[in-house]
Amino acid sequence: MRVRPRPPQRAWQGAQLRLQDRNAIQRPKIEGHPLSAQTASPGIVLENVSFAVAGNPILSGLTAHLTEQRIGILGRNGSGKTTLLRLLAGLVGPTSGRIRLNGIDPAADRKAALNAIGILFQNPDHQIIFPTVEEELAFGLRQKGHSAPAARALALLALAEHGREHWASASVHSLSQGQRHFLCLLSVLIMSPQTILLDEPFSGLDLPTQTRLTRLLSTLPQRLVTITHDPAMVEGYDRVLWLADGRIHRDGPAAEVAAEFRAEMARLGDADADADHPV
Numbered sequence: 414m415r416v417r418p419r420p421p422q423r424a425w426q427g428a429q430l431r432l433q434d435r436n437a438i439q440r441p442k443i444e445g446h447p448l449s450a451q452t453a454s455p456g457i458v459l460e461n462v463s464f465a466v467a468g469n470p471i472l473s474g475l476t477a478h479l480t481e482q483r484i485g486i487l488g489r490n491g492s493g494k495t496t497l498l499r500l501l502a503g504l505v506g507p508t509s510g511r512i513r514l515n516g517i518d519p520a521a522d523r524k525a526a527l528n529a530i531g532i533l534f535q536n537p538d539h540q541i542i543f544p545t546v547e548e549e550l551a552f553g554l555r556q557k558g559h560s561a562p563a564a565r566a567l568a569l570l571a572l573a574e575h576g577r578e579h580w581a582s583a584s585v586h587s588l589s590q591g592q593r594h595f596l597c598l599l600s601v602l603i604m605s606p607q608t609i610l611l612d613e614p615f616s617g618l619d620l621p622t623q624t625r626l627t628r629l630l631s632t633l634p635q636r637l638v639t640i641t642h643d644p645a646m647v648e649g650y651d652r653v654l655w656l657a658d659g660r661i662h663r664d665g666p667a668a669e670v671a672a673e674f675r676a677e678m679a680r681l682g683d684a685d686a687d688a689d690h691p692v
């Protein structure tokens with residue numbers, strides 16, 4: 414659960430991400446299956462990355478080269494996870510240091526970043542911008558150059574593959590929070606990005622939906638970067654960065670880091686520690 418007020422620019426950041434570069438997007442012809450991935454990639458490079466707001470450091474000196482397919486960013490509330498995700502997505506640039514995703518500077522090369530990166534925000538209402546399911550799914554495809562009928566056909570195909578063809582003309586407001594979340598995931602997958610950034614992907618979802626999504630996510634060929642405060646979410650991953658107080662506290666094999674994190678959280682819980690403790 415979030416314990417801090419969110420900065421104002423966070424609201425509608427998904428819509429902004431999708432709308433602000435509307436005119437900058439190329440219109441290449443997309444071929445192949447809508448849910449297929451693009452080519453594998455050299456990875457994510459963070460070189461001494463720092464980010465500050467009005468002089469207050471939020472992230473400090475992050476350095477890592479991430480080439481694994483399943484990467485977890487683990488940390489307590491306020492540790493800087495979402496800020497790191499926003500930097501990786503290029504929604505903001507670092508105050509100092511260098512970020513590259515598959516060779517792209519995501520804050521500088523918006524056009525390339527929009528094609529290469531998909532983001533699933535924690536709150537689907539920060540992401541959905543169209544009134545119906547079909548329009549929501551078709552939007553990105555239209556931006557990528559598909560004709561309206563082709564985008565519609567691909568949207569219907571994606572829904573049918575998940576047994577949701579009856580959602581096509583539904584108003585997004587008629588869907589539950591979990592269903593809207595699932596729609597957002599489909600909107601990301603239909604674009605076939607190389608890298609998918611997931612912000613607390615199971616937040617607000619019931620257990621069957623979590624199980625279904627876990628299964629779906631585990632089959633994806635893309636690189637996934639998942640941010641979470643829940644070690645169970647990432648312990649089967651390849652690598653986990655543990656963020657604490659805006660720094661990388663620990664970086665290593667997922668099972669190891671998740672176990673250490675879990676033990677430390679249990680220790681803090683037993684000590685009835687304050688939620689703003691740096692670790």
Ligand SMILES: Nc1ncnc2c1ncn2[C@@H]1O[C@H](COP(=O)(O)OP(=O)(O)OP(=O)(O)O)[C@@H](O)[C@H]1O
Pocket residue numbers: 414415416417418420466471488489490491492493494495496497642
């Ligand atoms: N634009 C901003 N202006 C001021 N402070 C900010 C801004 N963005 C983030 N912060 C602060 O930076 C810290 C890290 O925030 P961030 O949202 O990245 O944490 P988080 O690990 O994702 O937390 P949570 O798990 O609660 O979502 C928090 O103390 C937050 O209040």
